[in-house]
Amino acid sequence: xxxxxxxxxxxxxxxxxxxxxxxxxxxxxxxxxxNLAHGDLIVLGAYVILVMVSVTGLNPFLAATLALPxxxxxxxxxxxxxxxxxxxxxxxxxxxxxxxxxxxLQNVLLETFSADSQKLSMGPxxxxxxxxxxxxxxxxxxxxxxxxxAVIAALNLLFYRTKLGRAFRATSDDATTVQLxxxxxxxxxxxxxGIALMVATLAALYLGARANFDPTIGPARLxxxxxxxxxxxxxxxxxxxxxxLVIGVAQATGxxxxxxxxxxxxxxxxxxxxxxxxxxxxxxxxx
Amino acid sequence: xxAPLLSVRGLTAFYGDFQALFGVDLDLxxxxxxxxxxxxxxxxxxxxxxICGIARADQGEILLDGAxxxxxxxxxxxxxxxxxxxxxxxxxxSLSVEENLQIGAHERRGNGAWTLEAIYDLFxxxxxxxxxxxxxxxxxxxxxxAIGRALMSNPEVLLCDEISLGLAPVxxxxxxxxxxxxxxxxxxxxxxxxxxxxxxxxADHVHCMMExxxxxxxxxxxxxxxxxxxxxxxxxxxxx
Numbered sequence: 001x002x003x004x005x006x007x008x009x010x011x012x013x014x015x016x017x018x019x020x021x022x023x024x025x026x027x028x029x030x031x032x033x034x035n036l037a038h039g040d041l042i043v044l045g046a047y048v049i050l051v052m053v054s055v056t057g058l059n060p061f062l063a064a065t066l067a068l069p070x071x072x073x074x075x076x077x078x079x080x081x082x083x084x085x086x087x088x089x090x091x092x093x094x095x096x097x098x099x100x101x102x103x104x105l106q107n108v109l110l111e112t113f114s115a116d117s118q119k120l121s122m123g124p125x126x127x128x129x130x131x132x133x134x135x136x137x138x139x140x141x142x143x144x145x146x147x148x149x150a151v152i153a154a155l156n157l158l159f160y161r162t163k164l165g166r167a168f169r170a171t172s173d174d175a176t177t178v179q180l181x182x183x184x185x186x187x188x189x190x191x192x193x194g195i196a197l198m199v200a201t202l203a204a205l206y207l208g209a210r211a212n213f214d215p216t217i218g219p220a221r222l223x224x225x226x227x228x229x230x231x232x233x234x235x236x237x238x239x240x241x242x243x244x245l246v247i248g249v250a251q252a253t254g255x256x257x258x259x260x261x262x263x264x265x266x267x268x269x270x271x272x273x274x275x276x277x278x279x280x281x282x283x284x285x286x287x
Numbered sequence: 288x289x290a291p292l293l294s295v296r297g298l299t300a301f302y303g304d305f306q307a308l309f310g311v312d313l314d315l316x317x318x319x320x321x322x323x324x325x326x327x328x329x330x331x332x333x334x335x336x337x338i339c340g341i342a343r344a345d346q347g348e349i350l351l352d353g354a355x356x357x358x359x360x361x362x363x364x365x366x367x368x369x370x371x372x373x374x375x376x377x378x379x380x381s382l383s384v385e386e387n388l389q390i391g392a393h394e395r396r397g398n399g400a401w402t403l404e405a406i407y408d409l410f411x412x413x414x415x416x417x418x419x420x421x422x423x424x425x426x427x428x429x430x431x432x433a434i435g436r437a438l439m440s441n442p443e444v445l446l447c448d449e450i451s452l453g454l455a456p457v458x459x460x461x462x463x464x465x466x467x468x469x470x471x472x473x474x475x476x477x478x479x480x481x482x483x484x485x486x487x488x489x490a491d492h493v494h495c496m497m498e499x500x501x502x503x504x505x506x507x508x509x510x511x512x513x514x515x516x517x518x519x520x521x522x523x524x525x526x527x
Contacts, residue, residue, distance in 0.1 A: 163393065170382040170390050177377040179361035180339060180370070182394025182440065 002128060005135045006256040012137060013264040014248025016210065018241045019203035020221050021228035022151055022194035029235030030172045030192045036098040039222030041197060044069055045204030045211050047109060050118055060120040064205040068198050075197030079190040087189070102218065109215035120208030144206040151199055152241045157193075159237070160188075162248060168192060172235075174181030227270040233280030242281055246273065290353060292317040292475050293338070293369070293444050298347035298357075300337045309499045310347065313477075314492075315444065315517040320476045322490035324483050326519060330499040331500035332374055335448045338477075339371040340364035351358065351444070366394050372440035374449045375480075376423035376433040385417040387432050391439030399441025400472040406435035409465050427458030434465065438474070445469065447478045451485060463489060483515060497521050 008031055033281045035041075048070055052063035082101070086093035128139040160166040171178045175185040207213060207221070222248060231246050232239025247266045254265020273281065295313035299306070307330045315321050321329050336342040336470055340361035342410035354362050365371075370391075375423040378387050386405055410431040416424060421432050430450055437445055450460040459482070466489050469476060480486040486493055487507040495503040497517040503510065503518035 034511060164388075166382065166386055166390050167393060170379040173379040173381050174377060175510050176341065177373060177379070178390075179341065180373065180437070182362045182365040183390075184360070184362050 002256065006252050008051035008132070008135050008137060009141075010249030010252030011245055012248070013252055014245035015148040015205055016203070016244070017224045017228050017247050018148040018244025019144065019151065019199065019206060021232075021240045021244055022148070022155065022237065023199040023203070024222075024225045025229045025232070025237060025240040026155060026199065026233060027193060027196045027262065028229065029237075030168050031083075031175075031189045032091070032172075033083060033087060033094050033189075034091070034098070035196075036095060036222065037085075037102040037105060037218075038098075038196075038200065038225055039165050039220065040102045040109075040218030042200045042204050042207060042221050043109065043213060043215060043218045044105055045197070045201035046118070046208040047113055048201070048217075049120060049205055051206060053120065060122060060205060060209060064201060067201050067204075068242070071197040071201040072194040075194035077189045078197075079193035080186070084189060084194065097124075102222075106215050106218060113215065115214055115216070117212035117214045118208070119212050120205065122209050126211040128208070134238045138208050140206070145209070147202055147206065148241060148244065150236050151202060152252050155195075155199075164191070224266070227266065231270060231273045231280055233283035234283040236280070239280055239282030246281075289316070289479035291315055292319070292336075292352060293477070294348075295297075295334075296348045296350070296355075297335060297347055298334070298349065299345045299363065300333055300342055301345055302330075302333050302342075306345075307499050308337065309504045310331065311496075311499070311501055313494060314478055315475050316491070317443075318470055318473055318475050319492070320470060320478065320490045322478045322480055322486035322493045323496060324480050324486045324515075325496035326481070326494060328498075329496040330450055331496055333499075334496070335371065335374075335446050335477070335479055338364075339369055339446055341371075345432050360508045365440055365442070366396070367448065368396060370437040370440050370444070371503065372430075372433045372437045374452065376426075376429045378429055378432055378436075380420060380422045381445060382421055383417065384413055384419055384421050384424065384432055385453040387421040388413070388417075388439055391436035395409055396438060399472070401438040401441050403439070406438060409438075409468060425458075427462065428460075429453050430454065430462055431465075434462070434469075438469065442474060443472050446478045447476060449479055449481065451480065451482050459485065460521060483519065487515075 020042060024035060046168055048067040049060055051065050052066045053060055056063060084096060086097045090152055101284050120141060124171045126140055129136040130139055130142060159168060167183050171185050171188045178185060228243035229240055232243030246269055250269035251266040256261035291314040293315040295311060298308050298311040298452055300308040311334060325331050333342060337344050342361055344357040348355055351367055356367055388403055413431055450462060463485060488509060493507055493510060494501045495515060503514060
């Protein structure tokens with residue numbers, strides 16, 4: 001029974017990691033940009049929701065709907081005025097720029113909100129449990145997993161069923177030839193980063209609802225997101241969900257054995273997958 | 288003679304650090320077909336890439352219907368009506384055959400003749416294979432997709448760069464059989480070719496390039512085999 005509960009908690013935790021990773025996967029899949037500031041952008045999203053809550057007095061879920069367009073716009077601006085300037089054949093400049101952005105974001109948040117821990121209080125809903133067979137699952141963790149599945153499904157629909165998604169895939173394949181189709185790669189990249197930051201904001205909502213956050217926790221979220229993306233296979237959205245679940249279950253299992261093994265078990269699972277499947281569980285055929 | 292649809296005047300351009308074009312002139316009539324022949328390194332592809340906006344012109348001008356298009360980015364050149372079939376086809380591996388065609392219509396110009404059905408009518412084999420990945424097709428079929436993809440924007444000018452390269456003669460014949468139908472639909476064509484015989488057969492006007500310059504121009508009927516040979520290979524005859 002305990003193991004069943006551990007497995008269920010691990011899967012729910014994996015949903016949060018999949019949300020952390022989905023934006024990273026999206027951006028990498030389209031423009032081969034490894035965004036080292038992704039974790040800090042998630043934390044920024046949490047603070048934006050916090051500000052919306054304190055300004056409007058709304059529940060964090062509703063406040064997040066206000067934060068989503070703000071973060072979309074911020075993502076577009078970031079891509080247009082910063083990342084697009086350094087994207088090219090050499091992968092080093094974007095790495096350095098996103099690393100620098102990570103440092104800047106942490107310090108701006110520290111100056112603005114102090115180092116005090118914050119939390120997005122959901123109210124009574126936080127204590128609601130849903131009995132599922134022999135185990136009881138929290139409503140917020142269930143919503144996290146449901147949102148992760150919904151986000152991945154929606155991104156897949158966007159990618160494979162829409163004109164914009166076709167442009168995303170073609171730009172990812174060949175950013176020069178796509179210009180002969182009337183498409184500006186820089187604009188496509190900006191929309192992609194805008195969408196990635198909306199997903200990051202959703203991740204931030206559940207991050208803030210489940211645990212305390214402060215300006216310095218971004219890099220650790222980035223690490224989990226990276227591991228989920230790489231376990232799943234670079235650029236594969238459903239693979240990213242699977243990667244998140246693998247890390248979540250490994251961490252929950254590690255914690256069940258010895259509480260201090262939680263983080264270690266997640267990293268060990270990452271190394272184990274890389275040993276046996278170096279390209280991840282669901283690598284894209286043309287990578 | 289009416290004003291040309293596409294006019295290139297004194298075009299100079301670089302390929303990396305090397306000057307690839309030295310004052311090239313070219314005219315294309317509405318609905319016409321011009322062939323550009325020349326050996327490897329003659330500057331043909333640089334000329335195509337400069338007209339379509341992928342490469343920048345250093346000097347000179349490119350006019351479409353009298354309006355300058357040099358200096359415009361490639362997506363804007365397409366919007367003005369110049370589509371390109373790039374050398375090597377450059378299909379998108381993540382997209383199916385049909386999606387490769389559809390993305391050609393991303394910036395579709397008006398309600399022209401070129402719809403998905405019209406492309407399938409031009410190249411029926413593509414309809415049978417429309418669900419396949421574009422890059423899973425044979426070389427000739429991939430070339431058909433590349434031509435169809437460029438037509439889907441309903442261009443006034445279609446630039447075709449080395450569309451017969453690496454293809455079997457029977458496949459080349461099938462592809463070139465589409466050229467008259469494309470012209471009948473009102474689209475003018477510039478074809479870059481190394482196959483001189485094919486170029487002379489389809490074009491109203493032929494330009495031979497060598498080392499970035501047009502060394503011979505004329506109607507196919509006006510050009511002797513010897514003159515073309517000399518211009519193509521850069522042979523100079525000593526005058527005794």
